[in-house]
Amino acid sequence: MINFNFNIKSIVLGIGIGIIITSLISIIYLAGNDTKNTITNEEIISRAAKLGMVKSSSIPEIKKVLPGYDLKEGDKE
Structure with missing residues (x-):
């Protein structure tokens, strides 16, 4: 069985270094943007x-574009 002894200071230091490296990379990347x-x-x-x-306002109603549907003058809603 493997025994891992993690020191909390090492974990916090690793997270801090990771944040610093990530922020430096993003600053360099965004400087060219x-x-x-x-x-x-x-x-x-x-x-x-x-x-x-086309804009959605220029698309006809669904009833008008269905195949076989006859739009009569009285059918307009």
């Missing part, structure tokens, strides 16, 4: 339109 290159909502909408996406 340019926040000026964010795109606006209008740019997203125009790119989506170029790809063929």
